[in-house]
Amino acid sequence: MPELPEIETIRRGLTPHLVGHTIKRAAVYQHALRWPIPATLAKTLAGQTIRSLRRRAKYLLIDLDQGTLIIHLGMSGRLYLLKHASKHGTHDHCEFFLEDDHVLRFTDPRRFGAILWTTAAANEHPLLASLGPEPLEKNFSADYLWRITRKRTVAIKLFIMTNQHVVGIGNIYAAESLFAAGISPLKPAGELTHSQCTHLVAAIRNVLRAAIRAGGTTLKDFVNGDGKPGYFSQQLHVYGRAAQPCIRCHTLLTSIAMGQRSTVYCAHCQK
DNA sequence: AGAGGTACCTGGCAGC
């Protein structure tokens, strides 16, 4: 499932193929995503040139002449380039045909994704306006995490997965970061020491950066026939390893549900 | 304001 590193990988992979190119026409085959694709989108985009690709949280922002496409891949979304137009399938919901014959295709079997259009500054869009800091930027610091967690009783895993606090940390990277920092996912956020905040911020950064680096190695496969951008399989230490031995202490990993999400951790290494 | 729960959707898999 696309998390922040995947979106960043997609942004970097698509940028050289899209920037400066013009959308000849667009086609929407399925409007019913998380929110409806605007009915007039295809008409709006025709003839506009792509200026830049940005990322905010897990949103990909494609700047055009007259506004910005806001794209979210949800759970199962994929965005990839085809060298030539080809017949679209059941889960291909939207296509952007470029003047150089490439086709940017949005595919999303579970339809948790979104394609929206705004003519205002994208960061002012309601979906983006109240997002917290980017985990890889300076304003996501130990001091910041320490300050906003004070007196908060919610479990730290749920806390860091909340977008107003810090963006882009989904279930997988939350579990991995907490393991790397040696902090129990169940620990009330307000009980983290300043030192633990330091470790957690560093762990989140390291895990995300490693995943982005791993994604970079698959970029050469980004434009291909089968439409698989080649999501990297990161080395996961706890996620998906319930009841398997901890890589550090060999204690069997514990699996619990938190906020209706599976959570795997080492009860020995994570306090 | 904080905490907790719900909905959306469908492929894949376990169980019968």
Next chain:
DNA sequence: TGCTGCCAGGTACCTC
């Protein structure tokens, strides 16, 4: 083999 039923997950939004 074929059916049913559950699970996975991101995140806006609802309720208490």
